[in-house]
Amino acid sequence: MPILPVDLHIIVGSATFGVVIVLIALDLLDITVAALLGVVIYAMTGLLTKGAIVSALDMVSGPLALLFGGMVVARVLVPTGIFDFIGGWFLRLTGGSGKRFILGLVCLISPICAFLPNATVVLLMAPIVTRVAAALKFDFVPLLILTAIVSNASGLLTLVGDPATFIIGSAVHLSFLGYLARVSLGGLLSILVILPLLPWLFSDIWRERRPLPADQARTILQRPGFAAAALAALAVMIVMFVLGESLINMAPPAVAILGATLALLAVYGWKVEPVDRVFADVDWKTLIFLLCMFLMVQSLVGTGVFFRVSRIVADAFGTNILGASMMLLAGVGVLSSVLANTPVAVITVLVIKSYLVLIEAVPEEALGQEYLQTWPDATLPVFVAVMFGATLGGNATVIGGAANVVAAGIAAKQGSRMTFARFARNGIPITLAQLAIGALYTLVLYLLLAS
Numbered sequence: 001m002p003i004l005p006v007d008l009h010i011i012v013g014s015a016t017f018g019v020v021i022v023l024i025a026l027d028l029l030d031i032t033v034a035a036l037l038g039v040v041i042y043a044m045t046g047l048l049t050k051g052a053i054v055s056a057l058d059m060v061s062g063p064l065a066l067l068f069g070g071m072v073v074a075r076v077l078v079p080t081g082i083f084d085f086i087g088g089w090f091l092r093l094t095g096g097s098g099k100r101f102i103l104g105l106v107c108l109i110s111p112i113c114a115f116l117p118n119a120t121v122v123l124l125m126a127p128i129v130t131r132v133a134a135a136l137k138f139d140f141v142p143l144l145i146l147t148a149i150v151s152n153a154s155g156l157l158t159l160v161g162d163p164a165t166f167i168i169g170s171a172v173h174l175s176f177l178g179y180l181a182r183v184s185l186g187g188l189l190s191i192l193v194i195l196p197l198l199p200w201l202f203s204d205i206w207r208e209r210r211p212l213p214a215d216q217a218r219t220i221l222q223r224p225g226f227a228a229a230a231l232a233a234l235a236v237m238i239v240m241f242v243l244g245e246s247l248i249n250m251a252p253p254a255v256a257i258l259g260a261t262l263a264l265l266a267v268y269g270w271k272v273e274p275v276d277r278v279f280a281d282v283d284w285k286t287l288i289f290l291l292c293m294f295l296m297v298q299s300l301v302g303t304g305v306f307f308r309v310s311r312i313v314a315d316a317f318g319t320n321i322l323g324a325s326m327m328l329l330a331g332v333g334v335l336s337s338v339l340a341n342t343p344v345a346v347i348t349v350l351v352i353k354s355y356l357v358l359i360e361a362v363p364e365e366a367l368g369q370e371y372l373q374t375w376p377d378a379t380l381p382v383f384v385a386v387m388f389g390a391t392l393g394g395n396a397t398v399i400g401g402a403a404n405v406v407a408a409g410i411a412a413k414q415g416s417r418m419t420f421a422r423f424a425r426n427g428i429p430i431t432l433a434q435l436a437i438g439a440l441y442t443l444v445l446y447l448l449l450a451s
Contacts, residue, residue, distance in 0.1 A: 009047055010303045016041045017296055021338050024399050024420070031399055031408075032285050035292035047299040056291075056298035059346050062170070062253040063163030064287055067402060069256025070120025071282050073234055076263035077124070079272050080227035087128040091135055091212065098138065098208035102198055105129070105143065106150050110191055113154030113161050115238040117256075119286060119402040121151045126410045136210045141416050142202055145426050148407040149395045153194065153434060155403075156187030156391050160241050160252045163290075163402060164336075164345035164390040171349045172375040172383050175245055176252075183384055186441035190392055190434045197433060201426050226270040233262035286405045290342055297343040306347055310354035319359050321378060322446045325385035326439055328352070332386050333435045336393030337428075341401050345390040352382055381446040388438025396431040398423040 020038040023029040029037070042048040077083070090108065094101040105125075113121045125147050133140035155162025159169045159179040169179055199206050237259030244250035250258075268275055300306070317324040328348065336344045356362045361379055375383075394401030398408050398420050404427075408418040 009045070010300075010305050012045050013042065013047050013296075013300050013303060014305070017300070017339075020296075021399075031405060032289045032292070035289050035296075039292045039295050042296055042299050047302075048295060049299070049302060052299045052302050053295065055301070056294045059167070059298065060291055060294040060342075062251070063167060063342050064290065065253035066117045066160060066163055066166060066256045067119050067287060067290075068282065069237070069253075069258075069260040070117045071123060072260035072278060073230075073237060073263045074120050074123045075278050075281050076230050076267055077234070078127075079222065080230055081222040082227065082231075083124075083127045084131075087131045090128055091132045094132065094136070096136060096210045096212050098136075098202075098205040098210075099199075101132065101136070101138070101143070102146065102202055102206060103195075105146060106191065106194065106198075109147060109150045110154045110157070113151050114157040115160065115241055117160060117402075118148075118151035118155040118162050119283075119406045121154075122148055122403045122406045122410070123283065125151075126407070130410070130414055135213050136208075138205055138208065138210075140414065141411050141418055141422065142205060142426065144407045144411055145418065145423055146198075146202065148401070148403040149427060149430055150191065150194065151403045152391060152395050152401050153190045154187065156190055156387065157184050158187075158241070161187070162341075162391045164341045164394070165387050166252060167342065167345040168349055168383055168387050168390065170251075171353070172380065176242055177246070182380065182445070183387065186384070186388065186438065186445075189437050189441060190388070193433045193437050194430055197430055201429060223270065223272065226266060226272055229266035229270065230263055233259050233266060236262060283406055283409065285409060286402055289405060290340060290402060293340045293343040294346065297347055301347075301350060306350050307354050310351045310358060313351065313355045314358040319361070321361070321382055322443070324355065325382040325442050325446065328382060329385035329389040329435065329439055329442060332389030333393030333396075333431065333438075336390050337396030337400050337431065340399060340405075341390045341394035344393075345386070348386045348390065352386060356382075377449045380449060381442050384445055385438065385442040388435065388442065392431055392434040392438060395434065396424060396427045398427075400427070 016038050020034045023034040024031045039048065090104060093104055109121060109125060112124065126144060129143050129147055130140045133143055152162065155165055159166055159174060159176050174182070237255055240250060240255040240258065241252055244255045264275055264278065267273060267278060313324055317327065332344060332348050353367050356379055357364050357367060361376060394404065398404045398418055404423065411418040
């Protein structure tokens with residue numbers, strides 16, 4: 001039985017959530033410890049029920065599988081020397097120019113994020129960024145911030161690029177190829193809008209030019225057989241992301257686990273290192289943080305507070321889906337800047353579905369996860385708007401996206417703090433520009449579907 005009445009549950013749950021965010025925003029407590037503290041309070045007050053735990057695990061399993069699988073594959077690639085190889089090539093490509101470093105980073109990250117979750121891409125790119133920055137004596141923290149921001153934006157290129165995008169796209173049964181046709185262009189535009197802002201936001205590095213180190217040794221891939229097997233695991237994962245659902249009905253989370261399993265088999269088969277060491281290097285801190293946020297969000301769902309939000313949206317906009325889309329894009333963008341964008345995506349899917357049921361755009365059965373009917377084209381703009389809001393809103397602060405949290409953790413391991421304020425100085429202007437592009441893209445999509 002609940003320890004508190006329902007109305008008090010809403011107050012206590014919302015207040016606790018707010019305190020957790022303040023603790024994180026002001027750097028008063030480690031983000032994962034703060035999230036764990038919130039879960040403990042929810043459990044003590046009866047907000048965290050068995051039903052909420054089951055629902056949260058059901059929703060979080062897909063995003064966590066995507067991140068975990070990508071992390072394992074990225075970690076398995078380390079002994080191959082591929083990061084040293086790419087790092088040496090990238091260093092020569094920069095020619096010592098900060099401008100070329102920054103532009104090259106954008107060009108290198110974007111296509112990788114089309115097929116791997118963005119937090120995984122940060123894990124892959126961080127060793128390259130920090131090593132090249134050290135060789136040129138650049139401050140690596142703003143470069144890691146840029147890496148996270150570009151990774152988040154590039155997460156809109158495909159269905160699997162960002163856990164938030166995957167959650168929202170899956171809610172309306174968008175396939176990988178269907179996503180490419182309807183949403184990917186918007187992801188490309190959100191990357192391009194960053195470019196004119198770079199000379200202003202990263203001016204210190206943009207203007208720098210340093211001599212290349214004199215002792216540049218050419219690196220080669222280590223253990224060719226193992227390297228081939230590890231890269232093959234990565235290739236299989238990428239191919240199955242694109243074709244898995246259409247060929248054998250294999251969803252992206254299952255594909256990520258498949259890729260991780262093949263990579264671990266390579267580690268075990270070639271006896272490169274103990275498998276335990278690979279697992280020890282997985283970023284469990286980020287995974288635990290996301291799990292805690294999902295648990296708190298799902299606990300709040302049980303109070304009915306989000307259905308009340310749906311009713312407010314329905315009363316305010318009625319059948320004006322374009323107006324609702326724009327409002328949700330802005331609102332979700334703000335929420336994703338102060339909450340982890342993945343649980344925000346879960347919240348918003350619930351709000352959107354309830355709103356569409358209230359305005360009778362879809363039947364009440366659409367609220368259930370077992371609803372497999374094709375969603376009307378007229379409802380697509382509101383989901384696309386929220387994809388932009390959740391994915392790009394997460395660029396504003398260090399806690400907005402899993403990729404940001406990973407980047408902050410890597411910076412800390414390297415001896416530098418990526419504070420809330422430092423990330424926001426770069427993140428907020430970029431986020432505002434990207435959300436404007438998202439609104440324009442949603443408007444065009446709405447007009448095309450309406451014609």
